[in-house]
Amino acid sequence: LEWVQNLNRLRWTEEEVNAKLEDKITRAFGDVHETSQKEKVSMRTAALIVGVGRVADAIKTLGLWP
Incomplete structure (x- = not known):
């Protein structure tokens, strides 16, 4: 961030940074948990x-691979 x-050239308050971090962490956990359940694997493997x-x-997306 x-x-x-x-x-x-932005300036965020501590509260804004914390809110953005919480959102990213929450979404990441949700993605990993969903993958773990769907694929029937551990959270580590899902991550x-x-x-x-x-x-x-x-x-x-970036076209870095042929």
């Missing part, structure tokens, strides 16, 4: 699945 603030999927999506 600090990088985003600096890049866009890996979600993380690798996000990296793959970013690579496709």
Whole structure:
């Protein structure tokens, strides 16, 4: 979040930063929990699945892989 603030020359209050962090953490937990239930794997494995999927999506979006 600090990088985003600096890049866009923004200034957020501590409360705004905490709210943004809480939102990101809550969504990340939800994604991992949902994957864990759907794939019937541990939360750790689900976190890996979600993380690798996000990296793959970013690579496709940015065109970094043929």
